[in-house]
Amino acid sequence: MSSSSRISGFHKLSIPERLQKVAENSPASLDTLKVFEEFGNLPAETADRMIENVIGSLSIPVGVATNMVIDGKDVLIPMATEESSVVAAVCNAARQCRDSGGFITSTTGSLMIAQIQLTNVADCANARLKILERIEEIRTICNDADPLLIKLGGGFYDVDVRMVKAKNETMLVTHIIVDTRDAMGANTVNTMAEKLAPVLAGWTGGKPYLRILSNLADRRLARARAVWTPEAIGGTDVRDGMMQAYYFAEADPYRAATHNKGIMNGVSAVVLATGNDTRAVESGAHAYAAHSGRYTSLTTWEVDADGNLCGSIEIPMPVGLVGGATKIHPVAKASLEILGVQTAEDLAKAIAAVGLAQNFAAMRALATDGIQKGHMGLHAKNIAVMAGAVGDEIDTIAKTLVQLGTVRVDVAEQELAKLRTS
Template sequence: MSSRIPGFRHLDVGERRRAVAEQAGTDLATLDGLGADAFGTEQAAAMIENAIGVFPVPVGVATNVVVDGREVLVPMATEEASVVAAASNGARMTRALGGFTTSATAPVMQVQIQLVDVPDPRAARLRLLEHADELVALADEQDPRLVQVGGGVRGLQVRLVDGAHQTYVVLHLAVDVRDAMGANAVNTMAEALAGRVAQIGGGRVVLRILTNLADQRLVRARAVLRAEDVGGEQVVEDMLHGYELARVDPYRAATHNKGIMNGISAVVLATGNDTRAVEAGAHAYAAVAHPPYGSLSTYERDGDGHLVATLEVPMPVGLVGGATRVHPSARAALSVLGVSSAAELGAIITAVGLAQNIAAVRALAADGIQRGHMSLHAKNIAASAGATGDEVAAVVDRLVAEGAFRQDRAEEILADLRAGSTG
């Protein structure tokens, strides 16, 4: 297959589906799961409380993506214009030198058990460590299936955290959750351990909950770009300047990282994973790994003068449990991706985040972000003005030519078009 599909954006929706199904090697009927009627109110009511309906989000496909030598078409669920186009464009720039290369840690999630009212917190810490083997065994007993497939507890540590009025004893379990996101597994373990932890530590357990700062479950992506593929030496130099500001300035870093998450969250959502968990972990990691808060990605030149972009983020996503197997759209997205493990999924998601960032940094360094973004947003403006069918393209062309991306101007152009067609 190839993720390079020239003219893909000019196809209609049906033609795009056929092209995706053919290239991804999936049944065209599977992509019906991405249809507007695939997910109804009955399914919604089975997933959340007090359901009254559904809120459809557009799903697009990022093209040009190569991850670890494999061509990938990547479904992305997002309401924001230019996100899918930017990811596709960023990925295209990396193709000449091999696309994205990734690596990852084991899929380890952590859960915390907070012990309060401990008279001797330092001694309590040691007592808990002395009983580490017992506590680990008790935790693994809660999920024998996870242990059977190669997962389970990988470590136990105890931290002393100074609060306003006392020192808390906080026990961490690190658990390899395999192909699951892991929240349910680790929370169940914490609940089972709470009583014994309180007994050993000599205090009272309050919180027993996972942490979304998944800094032991990291995925890394790297891409090398030629200067000619991003617009020349001056663009490369300005991209480096733009990155440097994001590295040292939290105000720039917040928007820089939001751009990364435009790509990451869109794929996380499309595959039925927890966008809030991934977002929380990424931004917390930006503060912990790059204090006080800095860029999640890096940019530098290699020995050949090429631009090297890298990204390292926590990536707590799974293929087991949650909406990934319940939601028909998530099943369709996973079919297009052709992944068989959470590790593969995490690698693709991280690569798309870096592709998104490359496109954004390049746009800022060259033309400015508004030119491309507003050209794509013009479709929304035309539709809001009431344009339908062929009218949309005609209104968009006029808005782009004039550089006037306003609804009032779109309404005027639409009125002129309709007056001309009836005159």
């Protein structure tokens, strides 16, 4: 049978018709594709409005992290992730700093940046000042693009103009800085940038090209800090081992990449559970990790005068409570209700605290038993299922794998065969 990815009018078909076309034009059989007919807790009609060419949905487990105390308040944290040990790690880290007060958080506000690129500007330095002199005109143009945002207390905040030396010329790049309040704000700032671009071109004689937000949201930082006593984490040797893990990540980008990935295990899980943009948060976080000129740790770890381990994190957090999937996806709405957050800043602070907790847990594991012991112990059930275990066999095989210290599918298959013949 011949197949083709050129399926004219695919977007106009019903979901069952799309599945039929996929079966006709891919190696997958229609029987295999029936798995897509079950949409779970996301109604098919909602999914079909969210993205294009929908054929189904992918369910990701949602767990709840317990033990979290944020700014003196107990909070349950919904986390959507496919990775074992991520939720448990946050629970354990939070439990070990509860007696020290939990997590203290803050933010820099809800400011987002949009960039307007101007080329062919003959007098960049002079043109830069022309733009800065007209801040009130810029404010009016931007605010007229979203009157509702103004009613909510947001809107244009400031302007910055940079001369960026590129391969071919010096570009004039204008940043409009906007308070987007409880929205992530991408659509808002993009609309403002598009309206302002031709005006800037008229003032400077330049040619406008890109007019779009920056995901390096360094005007929208979330911060969290916490203290762990040596007694709570297993002693001073564990503390000192964790500090060595931090020093390694702070100094070496190869280690820092994995160190920060661990932070994002927690961050992205909450961002996803609440229907926010994981890619925007991830790109901004990793870019911010290099804002000093080299890629390094998103967290800072120290030992205070009393010998306690003190951790802190500062991370861009462009998340919202309105727009995108946050008001459409039923799981996102339920997750936000579990969190009990009232503003986007509240959500950002909770996510930063989770990132710090995740980092603590990963460093503690690395400084003690190694990352695999706890992770693979929790992963053993997945391996048992992959080996063919069902029902009570799953827990039995998982327990055996942990006892053997070898969590592999081939070993699980051998143990399952023994179990079934005994």
